[in-house]
Amino acid sequence: MAQNQSLSTQEVADILHVSKSTIYDLIRKGEIHSYKIGRKVRFTQEDVDAYIARSRHEHSTAPVQRIDTHSTLLTPAEEKAPEMIISGQDVVLDILANYLHQEDINAGRTYLSSFEGLLALYQGKVDAAACHLYDGKECNASFVRSLMPGVSAVLVNLSYRTQGFYVRKSNPKHITGWEDLRRADISILNRRVGSSSRILLDTQLKKLEIPSGQLKGYDKIMSSHLTMASAVAAGDADLAIGTERITHQLEGLDFIPLLEERFDLVLQKESLENPAVVKMLAILSSPVFRREVTHFSGNDYRDLGKIIMEV
Incomplete structure (x- = not known):
């Protein structure tokens, strides 16, 4: 099936070998992304690939926790508080969180914009925030300085797009x-x-x-x-x-x-000695992780896992 073709609910159900009702349940739970044209639900092949990428790891690890950073309370389903929370809206971050689970690190995910993620990192609500903001001269650094005043931070590259x-x-x-x-x-x-x-x-x-x-x-x-x-x-x-x-x-x-x-992951510099962060940086730099995200995303990963700068 062509990569750019819009997929119906039935076509996705056929690809995943499940019922249409299962697909609607996955949409309701936020486990597979979709969009609407009029009243019809549609998917891209990337949506399906991303779901498969996340699901591939779940046989050996607990599912990624979705965290509401607007609340300080965990829901009843979140019996154990995550060791780290990663903010951002790219599928690469979902794959990263699942790799961390395989290393016995309980990683949570929140789907904030770059701007919101930096504020949450400054407020201590998340541990890493994906950022792709351009001020007309440079990517990300000026926004980190202004939204995280007085905080030493590092920018770890995820991709270029x-x-x-x-x-x-x-x-x-x-x-x-x-x-x-x-x-x-x-x-x-x-x-x-x-x-x-x-x-x-x-x-x-x-x-x-x-x-x-x-x-x-x-x-x-x-x-x-x-x-x-x-x-x-x-x-x-x-x-x-x-x-x-x-x-x-x-x-x-x-x-x-x-x-x-430039799409970067922003961390507070003091967190670099945190064992969970050390493991995360090792995963980002690994050839296995690079191969997987390259297959599912298609961005330029020439500096994946590198610390681009300190702010």
């Missing part, structure tokens, strides 16, 4: 870059406040001195890169900002690359 514009197939509006946001005939889609795509957009608008109110669709908020890309492909808007790999999952879409972003 390309951010750009999603546009309809064949680019009918002939969009080429940021300057096209000045055009009155261009409509966009946006993400919620605090998301990396929203911060990137707002940074560029400020740099170009374009008032946000001038952009048609600026206040039309979408839940994910995938839902934005699907809407652009359907002709609901002319462009949206997101990562390149989404374009390999959908038909009717082209991509205009704008910049390479």
Whole structure:
């Protein structure tokens, strides 16, 4: 089946050899990602691959705990508090947490944006926060400095990936870059406040001195890169900002690359001597882990596990 094909609930059930009701239960529990086109639930092959990647490890380890960082209480199902909590929204982090479970380290996961994750790390609610924020000059470091004042931190690389514009197939509006946001005939889609795509957009608008109110669709908020890309492909808007790999999952879409972003895992420097963190860094640097995440994600992992900088 083509990588960019949209999968129905029945097709996913057939791939996993389970019933449709099981798939709906997995969606309800948040164990498999999906999106909606109208009232129909759809999946990408990456959603299925990610679920399989996480599930492959669960025969030998407990499932990853999902943690609500807005509450200090554990739910009844969380009988044992996690030894470490990893924040971020990439499937690589789910795979990492499962590898930690295999090493008898009880790792929890919370799915915060980069901005929210850094705040949670500063507040001591998480132990590691994935971050991909661009301030117009550099990735991540300036946000770590401003959101974690007085805290010494290290940035461990996870991957590099390309951010750009999603546009309809064949680019009918002939969009080429940021300057096209000045055009009155261009409509966009946006993400919620605090998301990396929203911060990137707002940074560029400020740099170009374009008032946000001038952009048609600026206040039309979408839940994910995938839902934005699907809407652009359907002709609901002319462009949206997101990562390149989404374009390999959908038909009717082209991509205009704008910049390479660095995706890092931020840790407080004092935690580097923590045995769980030592083990996590060893996993990130291992050839076995690199092979697995390369297969399921498709980003550039040339510096995976390396400490890129101290802030």
